[in-house]
């Protein structure tokens with residue numbers, strides 16, 4: 061997925077504020093003019109402490125960006141040292157911030173937009189849905205969200221502006237449909253023809269979404285969240301295997317063309333091009 065994108069810059073951002081919006085899940089607004097032009101799907105590499113530990117930067121998707129105020133928002137779950145430190149930084153704290161990185165979701169074509177998110181995969185979908193609706197308030201944007209339990213779902217106030225229609229699923233049945241979010245996707249696709257699916261979340265969920273879309277002959281874009289180190293294409297720590305069909309017809313993929321670096325070629329891919337495990 062190639063396209064116009066702003067060049068990444070490494071500069072200091074400052075925390076404006078952080079609020080807990082769901083269980084162990086935080087929304088942080090950054091004063092970061094150099095990434096405020098970010099497009100939906102792009103991400104930031106944040107260094108939350110000037111210390112050797114934690115050593116690596118942390119990739120987080122941009123959830124909202126406003127060039128007029130020079131701010132960018134990230135939503136993240138406290139899962140380890142870097143996310144925990146960020147969630148505790150007081151307002152005004154400096155954060156080294158490289159971005160915006162990667163490609164982005166393309167502008168919607170004709171037809172409906174169907175966003176399918178799970179876990180920490182929701183932020184880029186919220187950004188995309190909000191952008192589509194801000195350009196065309198009549199656009200048909202559906203959001204299907206899966207979470208382990210009700211307390212992990214983001215509040216309506218955070219999610220509402222990103223979709224004209226919103227359905228929830230939980231693994232334990234405490235909110236919305238009891239079962240995987242892919243059940244909702246199957247229901248939705250049974251009723252529709254002209255739709256493009258955008259997905260981000262756990263790899264297993266995205267693999268299932270890709271399979272369902274292939275079976276319904278629906279175009280699907282997936283934003284991958286592989287483990288990353290450098291974030292600029294050097295360490296090859298973020299590669300994904302491409303499906304054989306992604307190569308030149310009639311030619312086998314070589315070791316060099318068989319893998320793609322998510323940080324420079326992605327994170328957004330045509331889901332049919334990925335060799336899902």
Ligand SMILES: Cc1cc2nc3c(=O)[nH]c(=O)nc-3n(C[C@H](O)[C@H](O)[C@H](O)COP(=O)(O)OP(=O)(O)OC[C@H]3O[C@@H](n4cnc5c(N)ncnc54)[C@H](O)[C@@H]3O)c2cc1C
Pocket residue numbers: 103114117118119120121122134135136137138139140141142143144180181183184284285286287288327
């Ligand atoms: C392009 C991209 C965008 C991302 N966007 C978001 C986002 O918007 N919100 C968000 O909460 N997280 C996002 N992530 C994941 C986030 O980067 C990690 O959760 C974070 O780096 C964890 O750092 P930590 O030091 O807190 O925990 P660590 O100690 O590094 O990890 C804690 C646990 O999380 C697991 N983990 C770490 N990174 C990943 C990953 N990439 N995929 C699956 N499991 C992982 C580890 O295996 C471990 O079990 C994104 C990742 C990528 C590559």
Ligand code: FES
Pocket residue numbers: 287288289290291292293294295296297298299321322323324
């Ligand atoms: S994270 Fe180093 S090449 Fe992608």
